[in-house]
Amino acid sequence: MIKRNFHYRLLPIAVALVLAGCSLSPDYNRPAAPVPETYPNASEGMQAENAVPAADLGWRQFFHDPQLKALIEIALNNNRDLRVAIERVEESRALYGIQQSDRFPTIGAGANASIQRMPEELRAGWASAPIVSRMYQAGVGVTAFELDLFGRVKNLTEAAYQQYLASEQARRTVHISLIAQVAEAYFRLRATELQRQIIEQTLKSRSNSYDLIKKRFDIGVAGSLDLYQAKSQLDQVRSDLQEIRRLEQQAQNALLLLLGDTPGPMLPESAPFSRDQLMAQIPVGLPSDLLTRRPDIIAAENNLLAANANIGAARAAFFPNISLTGLLGFASNAMGGLFSGSNRFWSFTPQLTMPIFGGGVSGNLDLAEARKNIAIAQYEKTIQVAFREVADALAGEATYAEQLDALRDLEESASESLRIAQLRYENGIDSFLQVQTAEVTLYNAQRLFLDTGMNSLMNRVELYKALGGGWNENTVQTDQEPSA
Template sequence: MNAKLKLISVMTISAVLSGCSMIPDYQRPANPVMLENSESVVDASLAADTGWQEFYQDEQLQQLIALSLENNRNLRATVLQVEQLRAQYKIQRAELLPAVDGTASATRQRLSEGVSSGSQTVGGGGIYEEYQIGVGISAWEIDFFGRIDSLQQAALEQFLASEASRRSIQLTLVSEVADAWFSWQATVAQLEFSSSTREAREESYELINKRFESGLASELALRQAETALHEARIAESSFQQQANQNFTALELLVGQRLDRQHWQADWEDDDPLLQDLPVNLSSEVLLARPDVMQAEHQIKAANANIGAARAAFFPRISLTTAIGIGGSTPSDLSDSGNRLWQISPQLSVPLLDWGVNDANLDVAELEKDINIARYQETIQRAFKEVLDEMQARDTLDAQLNAQQDLTKATNRSLELAQIRYDAGVDSYLEVLDAQRSHIDAQLAQIDTRLARLRNQLTLYKALGGGLKAYSGEVIEPAMP
């Protein structure tokens, strides 16, 4: 058998022998909550399959979400981290195969008398040349006990966990953009209402001032109107500041400056802003939430690391091989009789490591237990998010209806108070009290509607909605 066949045979036998694995059999941890017995749980599969362009029905919001997915720096950094872990997995996977290097060398030297060159002793000195070309494998570890394969599996699970993390960040980003958009719209609506209130109080102050100068109104009524005017000015400035801050928060999420004149806040539009989600359906597809999947991949990575830690107790076998041609002149490289070859297996057996391998195995097993606890805590948190939002939905609907009725009632009270004041029956204080009640009710109605929208978008995100642009769109992580 020639040298090349020997080398191929050794590599083939080594590859066959490297099929052993020390990774424990994986079993998904038990769910800490019983989803199937829970009441009023949305069918999460329907929510997750609903594209964000279908759930968020505001065209301006759809444009903002698309811009954020393209420009947001946090999401971009996460995507780059996923690519980094993908490259690390490729590096780890490549270690299962031998790295073949091509070599070429040329040596020309002068030797003095009595100095040996190779296997010959030079008597009178002289100039000597040596040329070699070949290919070889340097210290390739034969994965007989699955140490490298375990590390490769761990790297793969880390990559999949990072991909799940990216998807989770995307869900959060879509939800945060929608929240920022609705918050800005609500604040603009409150700003416009406070501006109209300030204008109305300016008119009231001017009217009462004229009546005061004519002796038809007391100074107390004048000062009360003046106080109410200043209160309206303060509220208007406060809402203006909040609107500015909400808009810059929106710009941060989108990842670019926005022309405020281009984006119109139409808070009073009666068209639905969000698609309704189905109710009273039970499902366990919360396990498919990206954060839950990320936690499970972390368990699998720790499980694979246990296999690597176990394999460290066993011998390591490495192989160094080379084949080539050498000679004292370049023309010798074409002579098949000058062939060279080398096979150098090496065995390393752990004898005394002062407990390092035992400690590494303990660390790997504890890391798995830690990740199991985090996985179960993630499921509990996911279940709580869904249940809280489902329970809040009914109460917020009732609260919004009651708030709308209160706003109508306070508006009628204000009308009656103004009529009684104009007729001289009540003081201007009664008008101010009715105004404050109506203002508080109107602002609270805007806040309640915002809370209702936040409840819907939070529930949508909690059920895994926001990964797809349209229903039926398949989103799969790109495998390394």
């Protein structure tokens, strides 16, 4: 009989252990990627299967400029946005730990004493009862431990875990973006420095032209129109020089903000400003690679998984909630004999709560399902944005080289046109207007060539970032897992 009763007592515990593995969250199926299967403007070499994925290309191998690599290292050690992202990961990890602790009982030790005096008419047994009563307790206990029969706590823990993973991917996104931002700020600064050199050379040339025409005007060979045309050309370049100085200082300030610190005087020498500062060709792979390579897409899927788990927690709220509170220890009315064998004390308090009018419970389920639908749309939108960023950068890769070749030819033609125009003016064949036109054409061609060269460099950096590149310091081989 005793054994039979013992089995009956174990039955609820066994059922609880079986049901504890239940989960009411929906089965997760990754949404289909709402983008084409291949990129436009991608050559066969860019999509080769045996190439190292762009996300595995180390930034030290992608960037060839020693000074830029030194600046990136400074930024990774000092940038404040990256520090905040790292602490966000620690915050999410702590929240996950707090939520995970609810899956296990909290066992604590404690002691309490109760001393009270009762009026005579309230004392049990009247005169025979003591005026002052005392109660001392000490022991270990479990307080309101929820039996997770329907997976509510389990799903909440899973949601917290996915949010922690999303925060880790957000840190990777900040890391990758920071490297791209430092490179772009560096190229912008280098371009403004070279623009300033072009303007200073043009200013010197036009100043010489103005002095020559002024002398010709003073002796009556040149007219006032030539003089004022030369003066207007000179004034325009003087204005451009102040503008480029301002832009150069602003570019330097932007770079310093990203670095988070002032670089020391021992920076390596910079490489010549050309497309050779970057890897010549980046393997782009297929759009499906983005799902497992781009950290913002991975983070969006983590948020979707968290929303899926929250639906399971909301569904579990429709079922009974069973919690246990228990205490095992000693109780006595005298402190001295508290821990004697005859004063053993225990209490066991199960509690069951069952929703009857579930308006709020039903609303929480509707809310969880709506948030999952939002997470699906955000996940799909993240994929679409990533696809567009890669496609835009590939469009640049397909056109910048020929554009730069054309601008290089334009600069040579404009330089030769200026030389001929100056000869014709000096020989009295043409007016100074022809020289002025040729000078403007050459000046604009030089600046446009430099701006386009800068944009081509920044476009390749954007392609590297769009493919998830920049997380690894050194290239990971194809037979290895990406480093964390």
